[in-house]
Amino acid sequence: MKILLIGEYSRLHNSLKEGLVINGHEVLLVGSGDGFKNYPVDINIAPLTKKNPLLFFLLKAIYKLFKTDISKIEIAFRFYKILPKLKGFDAVQLINETSIKTFYRTEKWFLKKIINQNKRLFLLSCGTDYVSVKYAFDKKLRYSILTPFHNDNTLSKHYQFILKYLSKPNYELHKFLYQNIHGVIASDIDYHIPLKYHSEYLGLIPNPVNIDKLNFIPIKITDKINIFHGINSQNYIKKGNSFFEIALSNIKKKYPEKVNIVTTKDVSYTNYIKIYDDSHIILDQVYAYDQGYNALEAMAKGKVVFTGAEQEWLAHYNLKEDTVAINALPDAKKIAAKLEWLILNPEKIIEISKNARDFVVEYHDYKKVAQKYVDCWKS
Numbered sequence: 258m259k260i261l262l263i264g265e266y267s268r269l270h271n272s273l274k275e276g277l278v279i280n281g282h283e284v285l286l287v288g289s290g291d292g293f294k295n296y297p298v299d300i301n302i303a304p305l306t307k308k309n310p311l312l313f314f315l316l317k318a319i320y321k322l323f324k325t326d327i328s329k330i331e332i333a334f335r336f337y338k339i340l341p342k343l344k345g346f347d348a349v350q351l352i353n354e355t356s357i358k359t360f361y362r363t364e365k366w367f368l369k370k371i372i373n374q375n376k377r378l379f380l381l382s383c384g385t386d387y388v389s390v391k392y393a394f395d396k397k398l399r400y401s402i403l404t405p406f407h408n409d410n411t412l413s414k415h416y417q418f419i420l421k422y423l424s425k426p427n428y429e430l431h432k433f434l435y436q437n438i439h440g441v442i443a444s445d446i447d448y449h450i451p452l453k454y455h456s457e458y459l460g461l462i463p464n465p466v467n468i469d470k471l472n473f474i475p476i477k478i479t480d481k482i483n484i485f486h487g488i489n490s491q492n493y494i495k496k497g498n499s500f501f502e503i504a505l506s507n508i509k510k511k512y513p514e515k516v517n518i519v520t521t522k523d524v525s526y527t528n529y530i531k532i533y534d535d536s537h538i539i540l541d542q543v544y545a546y547d548q549g550y551n552a553l554e555a556m557a558k559g560k561v562v563f564t565g566a567e568q569e570w571l572a573h574y575n576l577k578e579d580t581v582a583i584n585a586l587p588d589a590k591k592i593a594a595k596l597e598w599l600i601l602n603p604e605k606i607i608e609i610s611k612n613a614r615d616f617v618v619e620y621h622d623y624k625k626v627a628q629k630y631v632d633c634w635k636s
Contacts, residue, residue: 258631259283261343261375264352265298266291267550268526269383269444272465276627285346287339289332289358294526300342302335302357304328333359336367344374348634351379354386354422354431361426365433372437379634380434382452383444383464387431390422392451400587402495402544415494442633445547446570459633461573464553465626466617471557476537476610478603481517484508484596485536487529487551488522497543501563503589505540508596515600536560537606538599540592543585546570553621556582556613561599561606563592574620580609581616 262270265288274284289303290296336357357364372378393401406416440459443449452458488498505518538561541552545565552564566584583595599606
């Protein structure tokens with residue numbers, strides 16, 4: 258098959274492409290690299306204006322005054338120039354509902370072109386979109402990334418990016434997409450639950466992880482237990498980092514001779530994975546039911562990850578609690594208690610580490626997952 262992947266974050270489309278190529282398919286990946294994470298793409302449409310300090314300052318000033326991101330003009334121009342190359346594909350997949358990341362009307366115009374010059378269009382639900390945000394906004398989940406906002410609406414400025422998915426222009430784009438796609442695929446339980454009974458839903462295909470690039474690192478605890486906490490400041494509240502910080506503070510006071518804690522902020526993907534290689538335990542996110550991409554890659558390396566591992570996920574994969582990953586609840590005391598349990602029972606760290614790798618190999622192997630996508634696109 259000839260496949261076009263549009264948009265990238267969390268390295269999902271990169272891993273999918275790698276699996277598809279090994280399985281004999283031709284793949285083109287177009288995207289912006291997702292900001293400071295700088296994921297590789299075949300054709301980069303990221304605005305160069307944001308890399309120039311003077312222009313970036315000007316962009317921020319204009320946005321502050323007029324609430325308009327004019328870097329989207331450059332994205333649109335760059336995407337328009339490559340449109341002739343984006344034709345004749347058997348399947349096109351969008352990373353989310355705003356995968357090009359330009360103005361809504363312009364995005365819709367581009368998508369019409371993509372639809373007209375290719376065979377089939379598919380949509381991924383692997384991050385915030387209208388369906389998942391509306392479901393969370395209506396409080397249909399026990400907790401969600403919107404829980405902090407529900408508890409304190411003064412946090413609204415931190416949720417502008419997420420709440421924009423409920424705006425009228427975005428809803429119109431959402432409707433247009435659902436009228437034209439051949440189906441929507443969820444990447445994990447967090448997006449499966451809101452879509453479960455939707456007519457366009459094709460089902461859950463687990464995140465593809467390139468296990469050939471992520472070597473299992475057998476855990477050896479000879480001295481202190483290394484705990485890693487990587488913070489993305491843009492998602493600080495939505496990932497529940499404050500719960501981790503409180504828990505870590507308590508653990509450090511109680512077991513200073515037993516733990517070594519490393520915290521980073523806003524590092525590139527390449528540096529992020531290098532830094533956590535020496536860690537035994539990784540604190541990923543709180544408001545989740547399933548693992549995101551960072552968690553899965555860490556689990557593939559044999560790390561014990563505090564992340565989404567809720568009952569719905571356990572039931573889906575027929576697992577027992579605390580055997581593959583640690584469910585990080587929005588409760589600092591419970592997180593600290595789980596950390597203490599691992600510190601006092603280091604053999605559990607070694608056991609969970611092996612289970613985590615086995616789980617990713619069984620369910621997230623990028624070559625197997627790529628074939629599931631192909632089967633879905635063909636059907």
